[in-house]
Amino acid sequence: MTTHADRIASISASITQFHRTSTPFRIHHGSTNSTRQFPSTSANTISTAHLTNILSINASSKTITVEPNVPMDVLLSTALSHNLLPLVIMEFPGITVGGGFSGTSGESSSFRHGFFDATVVRIEMILGNGTVCQASRTENPELFGAAKSAFGTMGVVTLLEVQCRDALPYVEVEYMATSGVGDAVGLFRELARDEGVDYLDGIVFGREHVVVCKGKLVEGPSEDKEEAEDKPKIQIQRFTRPHDPWFYIHAQRSAPPPPSPPSPPCSSNSPTTPRVVRKDLVPITDYLFRYDRGAFWTGRYAYSYFLTPFNRVTRYLLDYFMHTRVMYHALHASGHASQYVIQDVAVPYASATHFVDWLDSKENFGAYPIWLCPLLVEGEGEGGVMASGRPRGQTQTPSQPPPVPSSFRSESGEEKAAIEEEDARKYLLNFGLWAPSPHRGASFIAQNRRLEKKVRDLGGKKWLYACAYYTEEEFWGIYDKKRYDGLRERFHAGYLPDLYQKVRVDLDPGKKVVGWGEWLGGLAWGFGPGTSPSGKAHSSCTSGGIWAMDLAAEMMSVPTTLKRRRLLRGEITYSAAKERETNVLHMLGYWDQRNQFFEDIRRNSHLVEATVAHHLSLKSARHCRVADSEEWLSGTFNVCIPVYVDEGKRCPSFLVRLPLPYRVGEKFNPGNADEKVRCEAGTYAWLQQDCPDVPVPRLYGFGLSTGQKFTSLDRLPFLARSTERLLRYLLRFFGYPAPSAYVPHESRLGECLGVGYLLIEYIDKSRGKMLSESWEAGRHNAQLRGNLFRSLSRIILAATRVPQPKIGSFILDDQGVLKLRNRPLTLEIQSLENEQISVDMPRDMTYSTVDSYISDMLALHESRLNHQPNAVNDVQDCLFQMVALTVMRTVRQSFLRAELRGGPFYMSFTDIHQSNIFVDDAWNITCLIDLEWACSRPAEMIHPPFWLTNQSVDEIDPAEYEKLHTEFLSILAEEERKRFSPRSFHLHCIMQDGWIKGTFWYALALDSPTGLFRIFYDHIQPRFAKDHVNDAAFFRIVMDYWAVDAHSFVQRKVQDKELYDKLLLDAFT
Structure with missing residues (x-):
């Protein structure tokens, strides 16, 4: 933090x-x-x-x-x-x-x-x-x-x-087959002068087959209807998924070698016309990381090394090992890099053909593919001594400058000479050379030294990410040691290892293999x-060179050292687990608990069907069918089971929504699952009663783990329905509170699922799609965003139309009466209890003042710090968290208006996000789902959603967010003026004041157990004393006010983390 x-x-x-x-x-x-x-x-x-x-x-x-x-x-x-x-x-x-x-x-x-x-x-x-x-x-x-x-x-x-x-979202890639490096260089020269070209590289598959890849940033597919039919059709092509092709294989197949020319045969220096064989439309991320899978092509060597077929199936199955992060790790784990040529070097354009001819020899290199990448080096390394290793003016030109392909020739001889002279000054051509070497020991070192000498003789350079085989005299003959040493002394770095010490390799040929x-x-x-x-x-x-044959190390070491563990959303490695701020040890048990819970539901699917039939007053459960488990919708806290009613229906009619006991703290605090069901049912009942214009799924009934069942009044049998309606009429007539529209309705057969549930309407595609499906593509569209903000504003205003008497959550009691008497249930409360962290907030606790609620909210964070075993990383992190929470208690009055401390309190949807909102194509909200965390809260804690900028709570850019905040409040104010006559408190004014005062950040921090500390130091603490964050005395003084004997607390938390780390390691061993 x-x-x-x-x-x-x-x-x-x-x-x-x-x-x-x-x-x-x-x-x-x-x-x-x-x-x-x-x-x-x-x-x-x-x-x-x-x-x-x-x-x-x-x-x-x-x-x-x-x-x-x-x-x-x-x-x-x-x-x-x-x-x-x-x-x-x-x-x-x-x-x-x-x-x-x-x-x-x-x-x-x-x-x-x-x-x-x-x-x-x-x-x-x-x-x-x-x-x-x-x-x-x-x-x-x-x-x-x-x-x-x-x-x-x-x-x-x-x-x-x-x-x-x-940015633009796609790269239009053209694959052009040329008959040699000479033609490729000519093409590079021409394309570099085309301002419409954004990316340029090539792959040498053989002396007479080079594929040049040209990229251009575009918005999307071209709609040019006049394009000739014989032009290659463009399609979207991806390269980052396991079933996608490796880029180099795709390029080779897309642009096969040019056909042999008719006799008389052309010489190797004769130009041929490059052929644009294929065009692809590649998403920008896929294009930029197109070489990640297989690390260019080096991953293929591992397959032959382990006698494994190299085909689409095996590439798919072993995809995890084929990403460069894994492959680099394997490289260093094995110590195997000394058996391969791993070099990136660059030579002038004029020397490229000669250099490829030299590389073609098995003695020198003798392997393909080779990567080509033209590099702009004019002005490179201005002010630096290490940037360029090319001794200018020493370039050898053993062959004539490569010809420009005939289809691109238009310059006069003088113009051509001027262009070639300019190119010689501006560009080098990078060669990526990565292949196993047949040599070992002294012979291997000699091979690399020959390569380094050849590059040096051609006026080129090599990249120093790989080993350097120069002697120290040779190395400093390339670089300006006098100036380098002078700068190091000037910048007090003379005692550090110098560049040669960092890149040199042991030239002792007797070193053990x-x-x-x-x-x-x-x-x-x-x-x-x-x-x-x-x-x-x-x-x-950096740059392209990495050796992938050592992915064998990764394949062989993973099962013999650390295993991967299963979480609810895929697998996790130890290295990823130890970086998480949450208690991963606790999470490792979720998968088995999920499988057991799901199996129990599958085994009792007949009870699910009977329950649905009961709430719908169907004569027989035979009319109901529980969907196959593949159709179940499993979320973070719930599983929704589709149920088909009536044979032949293609779309489910209902969802049985069950809280997941292993995610809501049921074991630590029994009754949590039923509490969650009661609160969600209470929210539905309150919306139906007071806010019928808020679009939500219809609730048909719900049940508790005790066997109690409640059914919607209009789904009861005729006689029971008539009786209940008469009862409600009489109660209202005589001034008594009437029960809600949900009636206790026990089953005559007494079947019980043993878990709480809600029976709700299934929202199909005709009602809209989740906002998350189109959010990224549409969030910059002002019209769509305006429609969303207007819909959301109307929902917020509807929920705040009637103030609530206190802070809490609505529930339906055992008689079906709607009451505001539950603690204000939010996902943070049950998430903490699920991790066995004490929350001193009884279920029947409600709040009549803002101060008492904020105090208990801060207590939640303090309890997390106190009880979560990996709450701190080290002493410094512990101090930062202690100080932040201590100061949060002290400064809270600066963010809260005195006149609002006793209310008004309004219903708030605390877990509204893109996947809980259904919209139509114009982004008008058609439905809200997942209402279990709605509760009555202080007006100053109601704000626009934090995710408007698509950033996490602790990474929000205030300047970027303020623009959208202003846009949202403008629409909210407009809607509020339409809907309400003058109010004592205008919600848009409270929100605007909260943004100016910083209440937005304070409230956001309270709702973010792991984000509070960064929010505090980024947005709250600087409002009071910006320099304190760099003042050690500030932390030493404030920490003592965390608790009596704060130093013992720090010591205990560090010991907790050490024990957690040990247990975590054991869990992956």
Whole structure:
């Protein structure tokens, strides 16, 4: 629960201590896409693994500010949610932003924008002496340039601001088959001058077969009806799902080799016309991570290594192991990288054909495919010494410049020469070389050194994410050591390992080769949960090269070390479980409990059918049929069982909705499931009575675990119905409260399900679709959003039409009378009780003042901190949570209006979200479902939904949210003026005042057990004393007011976490 400033202050303090003693340190990133191994110990390691946060999004400058360990998939999804797209996104989702900047990364948009580091406009960096400073092209420009591609040898980068552009949802990809690298280079040259091209790369499948892939950002499928019939038809193609093709296979099949030319045969230097064989429309995320599955094509080698067929079926079955995050882990676990050539290198265009001819030799490389990627390098590394390893002016041109394909030739000879000269200055062509080597020992080292020398002779460069086989003299003959050392001294980094020390490989050819037994033993040892910073390789570099044959390590180590465990929504690994803030140990029991509960329901399906027949007053249960379990709708807290009434109906008529006892705390607090049913039935009855215009499913009846049943008045048999109507008439006539429309209605047969339930109307597609199905695509549409806001405003105003006398939940008592006498039941209460966390709020507790309710709400959070075994991560986290809760009690009066402390109180739908709202095509609300958490609350706790910006509660961008908040309140105010004559309190005014005062954030924090602390430090604490968050004295003083002997509490919570971690590890072993 710390801020960025807190995290940086902690790292800075550690680096300052290292600097005082001149102790070299390495940086632990928590993950790596490097193929190099590093020795280090926890004593000389700076951990930045926790720097994983998106810090801000600036829509006007189109930039995103992040911490360095934000991976590409998180950066991309965040950007797309704001309609932005980073200029360069690395092809592997696990590569981090910091790795792309401090390492080297060129991708398919780099022909246009340069390396990834060229898209970073500002950094924050901790120098070798612990000083924190900012750097950009205008502020500390030498530091900014020196940090690029320096692999952490200048200091620790802790923040990066990344430039973006406007996003479009698809990439139109064209596959063009060429007859060789010469033609491909000519095509690269031509396409790079086309401003309509956004992405460009190629794959060499052989000396006479190169596929060039051109990408263009588009809105969607083209509707050009005049397109010629012989043009390839465009279709949507995806690459990220298990059943999708691997991209390189798809490209190879889409653009087969050009047909052989008629005699006389053309020479290898003769141009051929590239053929646009196929076009695809690829969703932007699928395109950018198209090489993730199979890590380009290297995953295929594992199949042959383990004598496994390589086909669509086996690729589907082994898909989990074929993603680069898993494959990198296997690479480092096995120590097997020293048996493969893993290099990304780049040479000038003019040398490309010669270089491919050289690579074709088995002695030099002799493997295909090879990745091609044109890179803009003009102006690359301005101010830096490590960015370019190309000695300009030393380029050899053993062959003539590659010809431009004839279909693109239009320039004169002089124009062509000028273009080629400009291209030689601006571009390099990247070659991704990843394949097993037939060599071992000294021969293997010699092979890599030949490759490095060839690239150097051609005026090219290599990326240093892989091992460097240069001698130290050779290495510093490429890079400017004098300037590099001078900058390191200037920035107090001279005591840190230098670049050569980080990338060099042991050139001792006598080094022992890993054998089978040691290899497998290394896997079991290296892939364990105890792997610490000292047990991993940590250099987040980048770009395409990774070796996948070692996914064998992953395949073989998973079952022999840590197993995956089943949760309700899929499986979970130990590494994912230990990062969760919730009690995963408790959650591991859900799956078995679910299966048992579902089996009990299946076994008693005849009782379900009899229950439905009873509430509908059917003569026989034979008219009812419970749907197969595959049709059951299982949610977080309930399972809904469709029931067909009358034979031949294709669509269910009713749903039997049962609370899940293992999710609502029934075991810890017996009666919770019945409480939930009573409250939901009470909400239905209240809406039917006081708000009939709020669209909800019809409730036909409900029952409790005790066997009590209640049926809707209009579904009773004629005589009983007439009697009940007369009774209600007489009670109202004589001024007595009448029961609700739900009547106690016992079954003559006495059948009992043994669990509480509701029988409700089935909402079919004719009534609309869940908002969540179209939310992402439509939330930026002002008209749709306006319709949704207007519908939602009308529902909120209907619910607040009549004030309630107190804070609580409606229930139906044993006589079917509607009463506001239950505790205000929210999902947070039963979620805490489900995790066996005490909630000091009895079921019959209601509140007549806001203060008493807020006090007990804060007590819920304090109980969570006190009783959840993994509530804190460490001492610092515990202090932050204690202080936040202590101050939340102190400042609450600043957010609450004195005149509203005694009311009014209004009914509020506390769990309204996109999947609980059904809408028509125009986003008018047609139905609300899941009403169990509705309750009467203070007016100041009713606000627009937090999810309007599509962000989680603790990641809301205030500036972005304020725009939608203003839009919502404008519509709410308009509707409120239409519906009500002047009120003593206008709801839209209360909401607006709450936004200005910060009550919105205070109320949101109260409803968010795990989000409270970040909301507090981001939105509440800065309103009082912004600088206190960086003041250690503030925390030392306030923590003592948490409780008597607060230090013992901290010690106990840290011990709780240590025990939890041990038990969690045991659960996955």
